[in-house]
Amino acid sequence: MVQSLADMDRDLQQAFRDLEEIVAEVVDLERAGAVLRWDQETYMPTGGSESRAQVLGTLARLAHARFVSDAVGELLAKLKPALEELDPESYEASLIRVTAREYEKLRKLPARLVEEQARVASVAQVVWAEAREKQDFGLFQPHLERLFALAREIADHLGYPNERYDALLDLYEPGMRTAEVEHLFTALKERLLPLVGAIGEASRAGKGAVDDTFLRQPYDEAGQWELTLRALRAMGYDFSRGRQDKSAHPFTIHFSPDDVRITTRIIPDDPLSALFSSIHEGGHALYEQGIPRALSRTHLGEGASLGVHESQSRLWENVVGRSREFWQFFLPVAREVFPAQLAGVTVEQIYRAVNRVKPSFIRTEADEVTYNLHIFLRFELERAVLNGQLEVGELPAAWDDKMESYLGIRPPDLARGVLQDIHWSMGSIGYFPTYTLGNVLSVQFYRQAVQEEPEIPQAIARGELMMLKEWLRRRIHVHGAKFEPQELVRKVTGRPLDPQPYLEYIEGKYSDLYGLKMG
């Protein structure tokens, strides 16, 4: 076993450098596309959308063509035998392994299809925003139909063990199967659905009630913005290597570890919306800012998977941001910015207010307990459409029916129903389950962090969020995408993905809040 290619033959070394060069070119093209997408969501004038779609299509096609070229295939064939000798955790072995995995997957896709998908999605996003505003699903429907058709075509090219959904899911969560998602979701449903029911009953009986009228008053935009900045700075988000803007749908995007941007959305009467959005995106951003520069012009220079990514955002948003400790630190900060609105509010009061469980229409604003139900719904609907059991045109009604069955409420309009999320318009189909994976992992990781550094909760209460950030950096971020998600979870926690810690956390926290006696 050798540590690095420096000990190996010159031919191999040259092949490795050639591979690095091609991969760097591909990553540069992908990053250029990322800047264009950021611009599209933040500042682009509406007139720009048609040309933007063309340029994004061209960039996607060129990146893809270069990556799946014969040159890469030949270099990988030359380099793969070296994997026998290299330390599998070394940069070199990881680059060869991950590049080979991506190459095998992506070369099955024709360049034409990649370009078309990028182009169609770029236009569809603009149409989605318009359709949402006009409450007109018909406007969006042909675009969504095209995107589902393309997703099917992509799945067919990629191949799959059981169903098309497997192929798409694997793009976001390498190694994960639809059946595993279904199994996990069933386990979660078994305990979350009764919990939601019990909380509802307790609420109706007046238990866990809290006066949160202080949240339902005007919080001016400048103050809300300031509050998000203070939270982000406390988390250690580096503004010299990132920035925050506004967009219709908050997101994080990275152009390198030194330029990782987030967006948020401000709602005048709801100060928690922007704050938790920013903390959530800040969690994603810390991950990207924490990935070593040395990995940055390769496909190792990003998160391990979308599920692992979401574990970081949900960890900060919920496990930290909705904890008593966080508000011990943050309530005085918030009171500096909004002295009138928060006068006399106690930590216990705001802790209860930010953890109020109430079935609601918008996923991104859902409480921790009902959040996953929104995901189950999306997973089941998109899987049904993909499998041909449901037509795109039937989605609005099917959405509303499922909302009623899971959450007992029916969306009053499309913006609070099927048109609320940007993701399908981006062609991200097979992606929603990663949100629930993220929830589950967030607790598994946090529990491990506290086990290794029991001081973390008290540090949070003192506003020293860096202790947690540094742990995450050291144990998770530093690896980038060197390991597949399951490997990483095992490496960090010593166990596979496990819903038990998450269920215990949720049941413990909310039994306490709502005075329930659990099983």
Added chain:
Amino acid sequence: MVQSLADMDRDLQQAFRDLEEIVAEVVDLERAGAVLRWDQETYMPTGGSESRAQVLGTLARLAHARFVSDAVGELLAKLKPALEELDPESYEASLIRVTAREYEKLRKLPARLVEEQARVASVAQVVWAEAREKQDFGLFQPHLERLFALAREIADHLGYPNERYDALLDLYEPGMRTAEVEHLFTALKERLLPLVGAIGEASRAGKGAVDDTFLRQPYDEAGQWELTLRALRAMGYDFSRGRQDKSAHPFTIHFSPDDVRITTRIIPDDPLSALFSSIHEGGHALYEQGIPRALSRTHLGEGASLGVHESQSRLWENVVGRSREFWQFFLPVAREVFPAQLAGVTVEQIYRAVNRVKPSFIRTEADEVTYNLHIFLRFELERAVLNGQLEVGELPAAWDDKMESYLGIRPPDLARGVLQDIHWSMGSIGYFPTYTLGNVLSVQFYRQAVQEEPEIPQAIARGELMMLKEWLRRRIHVHGAKFEPQELVRKVTGRPLDPQPYLEYIEGKYSDLYGLKMG
């Protein structure tokens, strides 16, 4: 003679479509680069600069490599004979001709050099901004030396009739020679230098004096911004196909005719700075917004040259924006925004104030009469460095000396001296003369417009700027880059580039303002 390829043989038609496809890909890559440069100047966090430079380098290299590929050479060889038969003003003939001209020029440059120039310039821009802020030329010097070395290398690859400057100038102003610039500048100097002298004397004798203290007071940022928007809207700048942001150095950039953006810079005590910057960039932007969509994924879809581009910006900024007629319309508008500051100010007073001639340090804020002296200085200095008669390290002192000799003033610091302009840091060497060409052309074009539509000045006084905009669109913008600048000037005005109208305009206007008797 046939009008279009549709009448020609199928092989040729296919070759033309193939050429269009490659050119579209090249233009898409160039546009992606443009979005990244816009972002770099407006919103990019400082940490992003290194990675941005790499990505811009990769995009430039790929665009170049694709454009100068053998495939393009073969297609052009097949298509060029068709030029004998096609109407030279047709889209097809223009595309073949302009693409062939660019191909012959650019294929002389190695891809490595193109990439390096883009990469070095991207970093140098960030260093320039820092050097300017810290007043430290030494910080910037090695980057500028590298850029001059690269410019020399580029010139040597391109080849030139007399001196290296010819090769660079031709990149910005196709067909123009350094000797012609020198000849034009000599003709201008002969009459502008005495005029500056005479105005100085008259000023000292109290002639042409005007009380402009109303301009030297606080004008709040929001109001200044509003004022720029009103001017831009009046000009017919389409905000659904563009936007305005702030940057250290105002500029215009286009990603398509449907996404043409400008920036401005606001100085609290000087309301004219932002206003005239915006009108100037608005003039550039109207040009790009006015180019037909059908040309937009080719190299015909841009201005004919930088000189012609500058004719549009200077026409709007000076010939219109500093005219009595414009202020008859715009003073009441400005008074709505700044009622306190502009109370009691008359049209004649503001007309005189905006046309005050006073030697000053900053080119972009110079009056019409001294402006060209700033250009002569830059042209002479960059030409001397390129020819090896001056070292980059000697530029700060040489700059100050020339300022003293042309304008009688010596910059008190580097930010008002050699570090004021962004252009050299962008690698734009051989580019400054296009500003004076633009001045000269602005009057030649405007005179032609008024000759054809004598109502234009009175329409401006009524705020109907569209009449002029439509004339410019119809006679200039619509052609994009189909014609070389000299051809275009002849086509529009019936004559070659001619400094006489410009000199007559300047002498007439300022003799009147300063009570001079001219030769």
